[in-house]
Amino acid sequence: METHKDTEKGLIERAMIEKKYVHGYSAREKERLHDQANTLTGLLHSDTIYPPGSTVLEAGCGVGAQTVILAQNSPGAHFVSVDISKESLEKAEALVRREGISNVEFHKADIYRLDFGEESFDHIFVCFVLEHSVRPLDALMALKKVLRPKGSITVIEGDHGSTYFCPESSTALKTIQCLIDIQAALGGNALIGRQIYPMLKASGFNSIKVSPRMVYVDSSRPDLVEGFTKNTFIAMVEGVRVKALDLGLIDQATWEKGIKDLYRTTEQDGTFCYNFFKGVATK
Amino acid sequence: METHKDTEKGLIERAMIEKKYVHGYSAREKERLHDQANTLTGLLHSDTIYPPGSTVLEAGCGVGAQTVILAQNSPGAHFVSVDISKESLEKAEALVRREGISNVEFHKADIYRLDFGEESFDHIFVCFVLEHSVRPLDALMALKKVLRPKGSITVIEGDHGSTYFCPESSTALKTIQCLIDIQAALGGNALIGRQIYPMLKASGFNSIKVSPRMVYVDSSRPDLVEGFTKNTFIAMVEGVRVKALDLGLIDQATWEKGIKDLYRTTEQDGTFCYNFFKGVATK
Numbered sequence: 328m329e330t331h332k333d334t335e336k337g338l339i340e341r342a343m344i345e346k347k348y349v350h351g352y353s354a355r356e357k358e359r360l361h362d363q364a365n366t367l368t369g370l371l372h373s374d375t376i377y378p379p380g381s382t383v384l385e386a387g388c389g390v391g392a393q394t395v396i397l398a399q400n401s402p403g404a405h406f407v408s409v410d411i412s413k414e415s416l417e418k419a420e421a422l423v424r425r426e427g428i429s430n431v432e433f434h435k436a437d438i439y440r441l442d443f444g445e446e447s448f449d450h451i452f453v454c455f456v457l458e459h460s461v462r463p464l465d466a467l468m469a470l471k472k473v474l475r476p477k478g479s480i481t482v483i484e485g486d487h488g489s490t491y492f493c494p495e496s497s498t499a500l501k502t503i504q505c506l507i508d509i510q511a512a513l514g515g516n517a518l519i520g521r522q523i524y525p526m527l528k529a530s531g532f533n534s535i536k537v538s539p540r541m542v543y544v545d546s547s548r549p550d551l552v553e554g555f556t557k558n559t560f561i562a563m564v565e566g567v568r569v570k571a572l573d574l575g576l577i578d579q580a581t582w583e584k585g586i587k588d589l590y591r592t593t594e595q596d597g598t599f600c601y602n603f604f605k606g607v608a609t610k
Numbered sequence: 611m612e613t614h615k616d617t618e619k620g621l622i623e624r625a626m627i628e629k630k631y632v633h634g635y636s637a638r639e640k641e642r643l644h645d646q647a648n649t650l651t652g653l654l655h656s657d658t659i660y661p662p663g664s665t666v667l668e669a670g671c672g673v674g675a676q677t678v679i680l681a682q683n684s685p686g687a688h689f690v691s692v693d694i695s696k697e698s699l700e701k702a703e704a705l706v707r708r709e710g711i712s713n714v715e716f717h718k719a720d721i722y723r724l725d726f727g728e729e730s731f732d733h734i735f736v737c738f739v740l741e742h743s744v745r746p747l748d749a750l751m752a753l754k755k756v757l758r759p760k761g762s763i764t765v766i767e768g769d770h771g772s773t774y775f776c777p778e779s780s781t782a783l784k785t786i787q788c789l790i791d792i793q794a795a796l797g798g799n800a801l802i803g804r805q806i807y808p809m810l811k812a813s814g815f816n817s818i819k820v821s822p823r824m825v826y827v828d829s830s831r832p833d834l835v836e837g838f839t840k841n842t843f844i845a846m847v848e849g850v851r852v853k854a855l856d857l858g859l860i861d862q863a864t865w866e867k868g869i870k871d872l873y874r875t876t877e878q879d880g881t882f883c884y885n886f887f888k889g890v891a892t893k
Contacts, residue, residue, distance in 0.1 A: 488778075489883065491771050493804040521776040524828040525879035535830060541885065543822040545807040596808035600772065600885065602824065 367555070370540050371454075371483055371603060372396045379403025381449040386438050386470055387411075387456030391419025397452060398428045407448070409436035438466045446475040454483040457526070461514035467530035474610045480532060482606040483540075486520030489602035490560070492592040499592075502585030505571035506564050512574075520604040532608035540603040546595045556599045561589045650838070653823050654737075654766055654886060655679050662686025664732040669721050669753055670694075670739030674702025680735060681711045690731070692719035721749045729758040737766040740809070744797035750813035757893045763815060765889040766823075769803030772885035773843070775875040782875075785847050785868030788854035795857075803887040815891035823886040829878045839882045844872045 375397065377383050381404045388394045388408035398406055408431055410416050416433050423431050436442060439462070451470050457463040467480075474480060487507050492499070510517040519526075524537045544551040565586060571577050577585075592599045658680065660666050664687045671677045671691035681689055691714055693699050699716050706714050719725060722745070734753050740746040750763075757763060770790050775782070793800040802809075807820045827834040848869060854860050860868075875882045 486774070488774050489772075491769070491801075491804060493808065495771075495801065518774075518778065521774060521881045521883060524830070524881055525776065528879065537826065537828060537830075537881075539824045539826040539883065541822045541824045543820065543887075545820060547807070547818060547820075596811065598804045598807055598820075600804060600822065602883065602885075604826075 367540075367542070367559075367603070368396055370542065371605060372400060375400060375452070375481055377401040377404035377450055381405070382407065382447070383450045383452055384409065384443070384448040384470070384473065386451060386453045386466075388419050388433070389415050389455070391415075391422040393452075393454045394419055394423060394431055395426050395428060398423065398431050399426070402430060404430065404450075406431040407434060407443075408432070409434045409438075409441075411435065411437050439469050441469055441473050443473045445472050446478075447473050449475055449478050451478070451480040453481070455485070457482065458484050458510070458517060458519045459513070459515040463516070463519065463526060464530055467526060467532075471530060471532065471610055476610055478610050480527070480606075480608050480610070482523050482527065482608075483603060484520045484523060485517075485601065485603050487517040489520065489600070491600050492589075493596075493598040494588075494591060496585070496588035496591070498581060498585040499588035500585075501577055502564050502571075502582060502589065505576045505582075506567050508576055509567050509570055509574070520602060523604050523606040527606050527608045532610060535606060535608040537604055537606040540605055542599075542601045542603065544593075544599040546593075546597065552593045552599075555601070556593050557590070560599070560601060561586070561593075564589065650823075650825070650842075650886070651679055653825065654888060655683060658683060658735070658764055660684040660687035660733055664688070665690065665730070666733045666735055667692065667726070667731040667753070667756065669734060669736045669749075671698070671702050671716070672738070673698050674705040676735075676737045677702055677706060677714055678709050678711060681706065681714050682709070685713060687713065687733075689714040690717060690726075691715070692717045692721075692724075694718065694720050722752050724752055724756050726756045728755050729761075730756050732758055732761050734761070734763040736764070738768070740765065741767050741793070741800060741802045742796070742798040746799070746802065746809055747813055750809060750815075754813060754815065754893055759893055761893050763810070763889075763891055763893070765806050765810065765891075766886060767803045767806060768800075768884065768886050770800040772803065772883070774883050775872075776879075776881040777871075777874060779868070779871035779874070781864060781868040782871035783868075784860055785854075785865060785872065788859045788865075789847050789850050791859055792850050792853055792857070803885060806887050806889040810889050810891045815893060818889060818891040820887055820889040823888055825882075825884045825886065827876075827882040829876075829880065835876045835882075838884070839876050840873070843882070843884060844869070844876075847872065 383404050383406050385394055385397060385406055385408040388410050394406065394408050408419065413435055416435060420433050451474050453470065457466060460466045470480060487503060490503055507517040524535060527535045542551065542555055544556050546552060568582065572579060572582060591597060666687050666689050668677055668680060668689055668691040671693050677689065677691050691702065693702065696718055699718060703716050734757050736753065740749060743749045753763060770786060773786055790800040807818055810818045825834065825838055827839050829835060851865065855862060855865060874880060
């Protein structure tokens with residue numbers, strides 16, 4: 328991801344260390360990103376279809392979890408998928424190759440300093456990127472420059488503050504707060520979903536339409552219990568365990584209880600709720 | 611509403627006093643209930659259509675806000691709408707008469723002790739009632755008795771714990787917590803939306819499908835800014851002002867700041883989120 332390139336050095340260095348916790352470079356994290364994409368594909372992506380012949384910039388493609396979906400949903404469009412991490416790009420390229428997809432090219436690029444000509448893309452797609460951006464408005468402005476007039480931008484983000492569940496547990500909420508606090512310490516914002524509308528507006532985009540995409544999980548939906556609650560959300564929280572304990576954000580007993588309570592919501596009488604947001608606007 | 615009939619006397623008496631705050635007997639509250647129904651009609655009710663010739667029990671019809679929608683959506687069905695409050699029933703009858711609706715009959719009844727024969731209804735509809743019920747499982751069991759085999763039950767509830775907004779404000783959350791605490795003190799549960807699935811399951815219903823109905827508001831949706839955020843949600847919170855201050859749940863300065871912060875979310879760069887839940891199951 329492009330995330331921390333432009334921050335003060337200390338933050339960058341911390342970010343590099345954190346990346347394996349927050350961004351998904353471990354084996355389990357990589358699996359998580361793909362689980363997330365598979366489980367949520369319909370909810371988040373089914374209405375993103377680009378016309379044949381159009382050129383689309385995917386900004387911050389990461390390990391390619393969304394790239395595959397995008398490219399398969401719009402086989403006639405041409406995708407330019409960029410990321411600041413060479414390691415992520417290699418994984419994304421390998422994934423796309425494995426899937427037999429040929430309408431994607433990859434470039435190493437920094438969202439804040441894109442090397443493309445002004446107005447060179449018909450559409451822009453940004454998913455799970457702004458939450459990690461230190462200056463999300465600057466990122467949007469930089470993206471707007473390379474977008475042609477009347478071209479569209481699509482922004483998808485989650486909002487960790489939208490999480491609630493049954494049975495209730497204030498301890499489980501504390502473990503989630505660790506994830507939010509660590510992301511904030513890295514200059515990101517885990518509560519960014521609710522801000523997509525004002526951010527697109529402040530960046531000068533037009534015809535902004537933001538729609539909520541709610542994930543609701545109960546035991547009648549075992550695919551979501553496994554694919555979302557356990558393998559996406561709880562895995563993401565568990566990913567910051569070491570850091571949260573190291574930073575003293577939480578003590579170990581509280582952490583273990585909170586994680587146990589999160590898993591408790593995946594039982595027969597449990598429910599779990601989370602909101603994503605999708606914004607579409609034009610230049 | 612049927613709400614507090616079966617509770618210990620002290621609670622009943624408190625409930626009677628609270629009703630004007632929590633249940634909607636004041637002029638503004640009555641207006642609020644109708645605003646709510648109008649704004650949310652599509653989101654909550656558009657997929658509730660009963661076949662001609664079927665008999666539907668609306669349990670806890672209140673002042674008839676939902677009755678009108680139900681009866682108009684299914685003009686060939688026959689509705690029996692009950693409430694424990696004579697005052698509410700009179701208002702509901704007047705409203706239905708004013709709308710020229712003829713497929714509804716009203717009865718005074720207590721959900722826990724319904725006077726109808728077993729299996730006498732094809733379908734049951736319960737909306738914004740269980741949140742005020744002291745024993746929601748008993749209410750569901752009592753309703754199940756009067757439902758015919760294979761008949762359906764529809765349950766709609768909100769979840770105040772699903773509320774979040776932009777700009778964030780912990781003070782605003784405190785005013786909402788007053789509403790939650792007061793409802794809990796009356797034996798109700800303002801966080802019941804997330805529990806519809808386990809409650810229907812525990813009551814022995816089958817083929818349970820719960821779907822989230824998310825209200826997302828930003829300034830591109832002025833009808834929701836007025837109709838939901840201001841005239842439904844904030845009005846509902848403001849309805850417990852006197853009680854919250856009397857009970858010492860919050861101090862006046864914090865209250866005023868919290869309400870101001872809630873209104874702040876209705877400005878150009880604000881957003882507001884709330885989740886309802888709709889459960890449908892069969893006997």
